Amino acid sequence: MDRAAVIGIGMTKIEANKIEETFADMVWEAVNKALSDAKMTIDDIDNVITTSNDFWDGRTISCMAVGDASGARHKNVSCVEGDGTFGAFYGLSRVLSGSYGTTLVTAHSKGSESISSLITNAAFDPIYDRALGMDMVSACALQAAAYMHRTGTTPEQMAMVSVKNHGNAKYNPLSQLPMDITIKDVLESEMISDPLHKLDCSPVSDGCCAVIIANEKRASQYGGVPVWIKGVAFCSDSYFLGDREISKAVALTKAAKNAFSMAGIENPASEIDVAEVYDAFTYQELMWLEAMGLCEDGKAGINLEKGYYGIKGRLPVNPSGGLLSGHPVIAGGLIRIAEIVKQLRGEAGGYQVEGARKGVAQGVNGLCGQSHCIWILDGEK
Numbered sequence: 001m002d003r004a005a006v007i008g009i010g011m012t013k014i015e016a017n018k019i020e021e022t023f024a025d026m027v028w029e030a031v032n033k034a035l036s037d038a039k040m041t042i043d044d045i046d047n048v049i050t051t052s053n054d055f056w057d058g059r060t061i062s063c064m065a066v067g068d069a070s071g072a073r074h075k076n077v078s079c080v081e082g083d084g085t086f087g088a089f090y091g092l093s094r095v096l097s098g099s100y101g102t103t104l105v106t107a108h109s110k111g112s113e114s115i116s117s118l119i120t121n122a123a124f125d126p127i128y129d130r131a132l133g134m135d136m137v138s139a140c141a142l143q144a145a146a147y148m149h150r151t152g153t154t155p156e157q158m159a160m161v162s163v164k165n166h167g168n169a170k171y172n173p174l175s176q177l178p179m180d181i182t183i184k185d186v187l188e189s190e191m192i193s194d195p196l197h198k199l200d201c202s203p204v205s206d207g208c209c210a211v212i213i214a215n216e217k218r219a220s221q222y223g224g225v226p227v228w229i230k231g232v233a234f235c236s237d238s239y240f241l242g243d244r245e246i247s248k249a250v251a252l253t254k255a256a257k258n259a260f261s262m263a264g265i266e267n268p269a270s271e272i273d274v275a276e277v278y279d280a281f282t283y284q285e286l287m288w289l290e291a292m293g294l295c296e297d298g299k300a301g302i303n304l305e306k307g308y309y310g311i312k313g314r315l316p317v318n319p320s321g322g323l324l325s326g327h328p329v330i331a332g333g334l335i336r337i338a339e340i341v342k343q344l345r346g347e348a349g350g351y352q353v354e355g356a357r358k359g360v361a362q363g364v365n366g367l368c369g370q371s372h373c374i375w376i377l378d379g380e381k
Helices: 023-038 062-066 084-096 116-121 136-151 155-171 183-188 250-262 282-291 300-305 332-345
Strands: 004-011 047-052 076-081 102-110 191-193 206-215 227-236 274-276 358-365 371-378
Touching: 004 023, 004 084, 004 332, 023 062, 023 102, 023 206, 047 062, 047 084, 062 076, 076 084, 084 102, 084 206, 084 227, 084 332, 084 358, 084 371, 102 332, 116 136, 136 155, 136 191, 136 282, 155 183, 155 282, 155 300, 206 332, 227 250, 227 332, 250 282, 250 358, 250 371, 274 332, 282 300, 332 358, 332 371
Parallel strands: 047 076, 047 102, 274 358
Antiparallel strands: 004 206, 004 227, 102 206, 227 371, 358 371
């Protein structure tokens, strides 16, 4: 594909409740950090993509509440509903179209002002499924059980994901839940929906992220450090859970193959240096790694036991602490992109992966990973 790069990133601190900040306040902070990072002003932005969700924001046309804070006044602006990686995909498409040289993408959420069980229950079919009372947590518990049954993944291996990611979060000043915990702590935490304990689940969070994408010509004009976009793809699976094999992530496998192919990567497990994946639940980190081809099917738990996915391991996964350490819905995937940018620039501080040159970021939409968006980023053009 034509060359484009992420040239600016900005993130708020992820917190349980940003009670003193509105949606616009969070977006304003993230946008100004991204502009400063790129050494740009808002006048250098050609168009804006906001990413939001009316249900999570509790208002219709939720994008309008953050338009001004995103610098959209007198600019072409559009909104994407869903995870921020999909908003960034739209922003990249606009840049690659030749109509715009730069795109600012924002994604925000305040889980503290939402009732996630009601919102995610509403995602189910209103005739056949919604009355069952299922929500994202109970649906993912079914998926976790199916994945564990098929692969032999153990509760202890899932707990190790939580131990690793909360431990990594101690080095990330923007994370919500840096903690020293043990496998025993995870397994003895409250059972939320069997087999998922409280510490198998990501927390309720508030936060925002902004990224700036530029074409090759504009990427070198402002003095920031570009990270090059080498491959991007997304793919969606069936809506009804009964129409899917939920112990596998077929859509993710297809999206990853397309993105890695676009990037010229033949062996992802050996060519990718760092991964930020959508670990809304512990089992998902393992399941997504397998589906992306970053390890053999059913082997992620074993590899984790061997230390492969630690910050100093063969393939560091979620060195930032991941979503288990702070999960602002909608912004979650865009934060994964921003975290990979930090790694490839060598700006991740205490959780920097030594020698990181190529990275992968993942975003998810829908129940049990119905749709996935994959970004392959490189520190070199």
